[in-house]
Structures are given as C-alpha cells and as structure tokens.
Amino acid sequence: MSKSKDVTIPDNIRGYSQVRLDVDLTSGEIKESTLSKEFCRDWIGGYGFAAKVLWDELKPGVDPLSPDNVFIYAQGPFPTTILPTSSKYGVFAKSPLTGMFGMAISSGSVGAQARRAGINMIVFKGKAPEPVYLVVDDDDRYLVPCKDTVWGKGCWETEEILREEFQDQRLAVMAIGQAGERMSRLACITNDRNRQAGRTGMGAVMGSKNLKAVAFRGTKGVKVAQPVEFYKLAKKLIKVANGPATAKYRDQGTPAGLLSYNKLGMFPVNNYREGTWDKIVDIVNGEVLNDEWVVKKVGCSQCSIACDHLARVPKTHPDYPNLVASVDVELVYGYGTACGNSDWPTIFKCITQCDDWGIDAISGGVTCAMACELFEEGIITKEDLGYELPFGSTKNLVRFNEEMILGKGFPGEIFGDGTKMAGIRLEEKGRKNAGYYAMQIKGLEMPAFDIHGMTSFAVGESVSIRGACHLRNGAYGLDAKGTFDRFSYEKPVERGQQIKEVEDVYALIDSYVICKFTRGIYENDAEMAKVYELVTGIPHTEESILARGDAIVTLSKCFNIREGWKRDDDHPPERFFKQAHTRGPAKGFTLEEKGYQTLLSGYYKARGWDENTGIPTDETLKKLGLDFVIGKLKKSGGK
Numbered sequence: 001m002s003k004s005k006d007v008t009i010p011d012n013i014r015g016y017s018q019v020r021l022d023v024d025l026t027s028g029e030i031k032e033s034t035l036s037k038e039f040c041r042d043w044i045g046g047y048g049f050a051a052k053v054l055w056d057e058l059k060p061g062v063d064p065l066s067p068d069n070v071f072i073y074a075q076g077p078f079p080t081t082i083l084p085t086s087s088k089y090g091v092f093a094k095s096p097l098t099g100m101f102g103m104a105i106s107s108g109s110v111g112a113q114a115r116r117a118g119i120n121m122i123v124f125k126g127k128a129p130e131p132v133y134l135v136v137d138d139d140d141r142y143l144v145p146c147k148d149t150v151w152g153k154g155c156w157e158t159e160e161i162l163r164e165e166f167q168d169q170r171l172a173v174m175a176i177g178q179a180g181e182r183m184s185r186l187a188c189i190t191n192d193r194n195r196q197a198g199r200t201g202m203g204a205v206m207g208s209k210n211l212k213a214v215a216f217r218g219t220k221g222v223k224v225a226q227p228v229e230f231y232k233l234a235k236k237l238i239k240v241a242n243g244p245a246t247a248k249y250r251d252q253g254t255p256a257g258l259l260s261y262n263k264l265g266m267f268p269v270n271n272y273r274e275g276t277w278d279k280i281v282d283i284v285n286g287e288v289l290n291d292e293w294v295v296k297k298v299g300c301s302q303c304s305i306a307c308d309h310l311a312r313v314p315k316t317h318p319d320y321p322n323l324v325a326s327v328d329v330e331l332v333y334g335y336g337t338a339c340g341n342s343d344w345p346t347i348f349k350c351i352t353q354c355d356d357w358g359i360d361a362i363s364g365g366v367t368c369a370m371a372c373e374l375f376e377e378g379i380i381t382k383e384d385l386g387y388e389l390p391f392g393s394t395k396n397l398v399r400f401n402e403e404m405i406l407g408k409g410f411p412g413e414i415f416g417d418g419t420k421m422a423g424i425r426l427e428e429k430g431r432k433n434a435g436y437y438a439m440q441i442k443g444l445e446m447p448a449f450d451i452h453g454m455t456s457f458a459v460g461e462s463v464s465i466r467g468a469c470h471l472r473n474g475a476y477g478l479d480a481k482g483t484f485d486r487f488s489y490e491k492p493v494e495r496g497q498q499i500k501e502v503e504d505v506y507a508l509i510d511s512y513v514i515c516k517f518t519r520g521i522y523e524n525d526a527e528m529a530k531v532y533e534l535v536t537g538i539p540h541t542e543e544s545i546l547a548r549g550d551a552i553v554t555l556s557k558c559f560n561i562r563e564g565w566k567r568d569d570d571h572p573p574e575r576f577f578k579q580a581h582t583r584g585p586a587k588g589f590t591l592e593e594k595g596y597q598t599l600l601s602g603y604y605k606a607r608g609w610d611e612n613t614g615i616p617t618d619e620t621l622k623k624l625g626l627d628f629v630i631g632k633l634k635k636s637g638g639k
C-alpha cells in the first residue's frame, strides 16, 4: 500500500482555498490560517479534515453539549468547479446523540457560497455569551448578536430574515431551529429550506454554543490544476450523470428503490416488526408519490440530477392545504412505513415540522415509531399522552411529533432526545423492557433497511462510525445484489473485506464531499482518483487515495475508542436476534449471535484491527500513517 507521504505535492495546489477560520465564540475572536499542502494531501477534505482536527484538538471525554466540544464546518476541493454534485459540506463534532464521532453532510448552495467566500474549513470553539450568527461575506467575517431577531425562530424563517437583511436571495444560510436552541439531541441544521445536515445532533452542538446560523456569500473563483483535462473529464461525467446511471433518482427521487426493497423483505414496517407491506405496493412508493403528489424537482448547485422532489397537498385538503414538503425515501420510511402510516399528507406534514423546527427526520420518524409500538404494547398509555397513538395514527402522529420536537409534555420529556434516551427514561420510571423497542445502534436511529435477512449489512450498519448508518457503509448492496448469501454467515473475512472496501470508498466520497448517488458515474475508483488530481494537482493514485479512505475510517474509529467505544457497541438491536417477520422473504428468520460475531471478527481482521477487541493494531496504524495514535488508545482505556 502506498503511503500518503510518498505522494509528491506540487508547489501550488489548486481546488482548495486552504483557508481555515478559527472562531472562538467565547471571546468573539476570529482568526484565519492556512491549511498546509500536506494536510490537504493526507486528509483530502470534509470528513478527513474533521477526523484529524477532532483527534488533535478535542479533549477526550468532554460533554458534547459543553463549550469544550469542537464544532467543524468542512468541505473538499471541488465546490464551484463543474464536477457534478460537488456543492456539499459537512459538519462534525463529538455527537451528543451517540457520545462518539458525530458527522452530517448536506447539499444545496452552502458549499458553493462558502467556497466563493474563500472558505475550506471553520473550527468553532467555546460558547458565545449570547445568541449570535456568523457572517462570512467574502473577506468580511463577523459575529452578529441575534437574541432579538432570529433566536427563537424556525430554520425557514431564519433563512428568509437573513436573506432579506442582506437583500440577497443567494445568501447561503445554515441554521438551527427551536429544537437546536433547546439542545435536543436529535437537532439538525437546515439550509436552502429543504436540505439538512441531519444526523447525530449537530444542531444541538450549535445550540449549545449559542450559534444560531452561519451565512455565506462570496465572489471568489476557483482555479483547477489541469483545466483542459478536467473540463474534458467533467463534461463526460455530467453526460453520464444525465443518463441511465442516475435516471431513477431524477425520475422518482430517492423513493425509487422502495418497491424493490419491499420485495426483498428489507423495508422496515411497524418499527421493524415486518419487512414488507401491501400498502407499499399499493400506496407508499415512488411511483404513486410522483404520479399523484410531486409538483417540482429541485437540484442543488452544480447538479442536474435534481433528486429533491417537492410534493404538495391540494388546497382542498381539510388539514394541510397547500403544504409543500421535500420528500426523501428515508422520511417515507420514518413517518410512513415505520409508523404504519400510509397517509401521504401526514408524512408530508411531519417532514415539514422536522425541517423547519430542526430535527433529523430519520431519527424523528423512528422515535415516533418506537412510541407507536410502546403504545400498542401498553408500555405508554393514553393517560401519558392525552391521546391514542397506535401504528397508523395520522393527526395524533403529527401532534406527538410536534410535542417531541418542541420538548412539550410527556412526548418532549421522554422522547425529545431520541430512542435510546426514551428507553432509558422509561425504564427508570419502571416501564420494563422499553429499551427493546429503540431501533438504534450506538444511539443513532436506524435508516430504512430491515436487517433481519441482511447479514452483511447487519455488520456494515453496526460498525458505522457515527452509529446506524447506510451512508457511511454501503454493505446493503452486498445483500441486495446477492454477492453473499444474505441469510448465512459464510466467508467472514472475504465478506469483511468487501464491507471494508465500500466503507473506505464512502469515506473518500465524504472527504471529497460529493453525493454518493454519483458513485456510479465514475468508470472506476481510478477515475475518482484522477478527478482529484486534475483539480488539485496532487497526484494521488487509486491505491494511495483509497488508503486515505482506510486511514480516515481508522482514525475516526480511534476517536470512538478514545471516547469509550467497546465491541458491544457494534451490535444491532436485540429484536433482530429474537423476533422474526411473520411474512415476506425473511419470514421466520432471525440473526444468530454466534454467526454475527463471526462476521464482525472477519470485518475487524480485514481492516487489520484486532479481531477480538476491534482495536487497530500498531502495525495497521503505522501502515496507514497514523503513528501519532500509537500508545494513545491504551492510555485512554479503549478495549
């Protein structure tokens, strides 16, 4: 494996602005420094930048909602180039939801405007004495007190007010809503109204720092290292991006895959009691959504795929006339199938509550699904809520969702910080076994895959650095495509190797900070490496750049170990081992502990981590250029 330091860096690198801003919110001081060429080469951008900074600069063991947490905005070298889907950014911190590596990626216009303002990374520390927002307006960077203006307002109104204030509809605003201000561990960051950096509670970290929003605009250009060659390759990629490789996302948005996953018994229904549903075939699918509800398709800056599908409720609807929602497959799952709900306007209403008041709609939906099941099991009651909440609820689901997000009443008190905390709080009140219904891994609510019959993804989703996640590890493809028998535990190391490889590529994509939908537009990983070289001038090869993906995953794993991670944290909820579906292809099947542990060890081994403890070996750390970690894990007690 070639080492990053063997990759020669030219005198001038391109793409990156190399500008790091350090914002000390406690003192209000803002400093600018230059990211070194070596830092850019070794950590690529976005996720990689943050993995290194959080390792170096976050004191182990801090309370994620204290001023000691470090909150990072980071992007890669591509925004404002013509590379498809490259106007993206990431936010990172120790997660208040999981207590481990927190990260969320969003699209829209923020990445492009931040790059035009010359930004590569912003590191926020401390806590502002009163609510503020940060303005990055080309070379003007300043904090604005906002207690009497936008504090207390939703994400949508905040964006509108700031755009109005600047008399500029292109102003890119990432903002938190009421949920972030009250530090709900589910809180997200919203930008461009419909785009969210949703997962792991990054909005709560902003709220804990009294940071309401960040607004960007700029006029700077970007230089690329080999413009003629880059233009040629980017034009080809744009053509492919407009062709069959992404047609399903253009036509039906992300709900395109609903019917096929339902057929495989992989689409969660009623909080994972089942993996298929006849109402998915008849009502809750991408075809019906697009034929009957979608009125507009919207693309982010630098993207012609336009996967954001806006649905509108007719003006004659008695409850939500003219309501417009941005619909994604995960939200159709969260507020639809997971809650046993096939009423589209209810799904749309719940989505808008999440997006505007500012919580992650996946976590929100899964938390509502837990509440529905707890209600059906008699663990929570009408006396607790003031109303009934069985699966299939509509108006009461909307009511529960509002109370949960805004921290009101029993739903806010018990469920306002997600499923894991709800289970703990209910069990503390003597409601036995409540935690069993929390569908989460490491504290993060599960995405739209039912893993009863997905032995590869059971591991891939569980080892994900940020908790249950299909966007850090795409091993669901191994099950869906039949690469390995999805009901068996065969070939643990070979399978572990493939789970690792897809995770490494995803880490690279999150460091480039581009959309995973576009992975298919590249002929191969060598072409992904090429595009990096043509833009930056840094001659990473396929081998050397994929090794950086490996290093980034391993470093963020080391971060988790330092924060107290144990092997048991890489484990799916008990339901998958105890309770089988009663219908569909996975009927009667449950995961087996011994088989699961064999696959997990196979994955650790493939990564060069100790196959028993899951801790990276010194040899692996050296091979990946992570020598600076050696000796630090044991000292901090990781096992």
Ligand code: SF4
Pocket (backbone or CB within 6 Å): 085, 086, 107, 108, 298, 299, 300, 302, 303, 304, 305, 306, 307, 308, 515, 517
């Ligand atoms: S594929 Fe979708 S999320 Fe990604 S950049 Fe395009 S419109 Fe935005």
